[in-house]
Amino acid sequence: MSAINVNTTAFAEGVGYTPLVAPLFMAIAVGISVPGRFISGWLTDRIAPQALMAAAGLLLGGSAVALHLLVIEFGMIGYVPIWTFGFLQGLGIAAATVVLPILVGRCFGDLEFGKIQGLVMAGFAFGVILGGPSAAKIFDTTGSYAWAFVVCGAGGAISMVLVLLVRPEALHGEFQAVETDTDGDGFDDGEEVLVMGTDPLDSLDPAPAVTRKGPRRQKRRR
Numbered sequence: 001m002s003a004i005n006v007n008t009t010a011f012a013e014g015v016g017y018t019p020l021v022a023p024l025f026m027a028i029a030v031g032i033s034v035p036g037r038f039i040s041g042w043l044t045d046r047i048a049p050q051a052l053m054a055a056a057g058l059l060l061g062g063s064a065v066a067l068h069l070l071v072i073e074f075g076m077i078g079y080v081p082i083w084t085f086g087f088l089q090g091l092g093i094a095a096a097t098v099v100l101p102i103l104v105g106r107c108f109g110d111l112e113f114g115k116i117q118g119l120v121m122a123g124f125a126f127g128v129i130l131g132g133p134s135a136a137k138i139f140d141t142t143g144s145y146a147w148a149f150v151v152c153g154a155g156g157a158i159s160m161v162l163v164l165l166v167r168p169e170a171l172h173g174e175f176q177a178v179e180t181d182t183d184g185d186g187f188d189d190g191e192e193v194l195v196m197g198t199d200p201l202d203s204l205d206p207a208p209a210v211t212r213k214g215p216r217r218q219k220r221r222r
Contacts, residue, residue: 001060001092004067004152006132008085011067011145016077024082025089029063032090033097040098049103050168052095054160059092061156068149106168 005026012022043052063085070081101117108116135148 001064001089001152001156002128002131003135003148004064004089007135007139007145007148008067010136011071011139014145015071021082025085028082028086029089029093032086033094036091036094037098039091040095044099044102049099049106050163050166052099053103053163053166056092056095056099057156057160057163059088059095059156061153061160063088063092064149064152064156068146068153072144072146072149103163103166103168107166 008025009022012025013019040052066084066088067081070076070084100120104117104120105113135145135152138148138151139145
């Protein structure tokens with residue numbers, strides 16, 4: 001969605017918004033994303049993260065479609081497009097920012113979480129690098145941002161479908177720590193713990209002493 005974020009102000013000025021009002025599109029979106037992050041965090045404790053990421057894709061794609069319909073198709077120049085875009089874009093940014101690392105963690109575990117999350121964000125950065133210039137190129141070629149908005153809306157819909165196919169519970173076990181057999185008993189240490197069903201730290205606690213009580217002997221009186 002960087003194609004929209006980078007070019008929104010230029011688009012707004014091109015359709016008739018003043019340089020003072022045009023930045024409000026993204027300013028309101030970022031402002032709405034602040035409470036949206038708290039809402040997204042609250043929802044992640046109650047809803048599957050892949051469902052929330054799908055909602056984020058729908059919101060972000062919907063913001064591009066809203067600009068296309070309200071401004072380009074219907075010719076609306078006012079605060080309705082600004083607030084509509086800001087609401088959809090802001091909540092979409094908030095949900096994607098909060099939920100993405102949670103979804104990555106549930107899919108791949110925490111063993112290599114930092115590396116995997118870094119790889120995911122690197123891919124995100126490439127999207128940011130390519131998105132803005134691509135939308136600008138569409139404008140230079142066609143004289144309008146209409147196709148850029150359509151492509152972004154389609155991208156949001158595709159991402160929504162793809163993320164719903166993610167099953168963290170199916171992927172999580174494949175990325176757990178695999179210990180080597182250090183004690184020569186034929187089992188990986190991690191597997192041995194599972195077979196024993198005990199916590200390795202339990203071995204640090206001394207076993208309680210077991211005492212047996214027998215019948216008391218009566219002392220003979222002399």
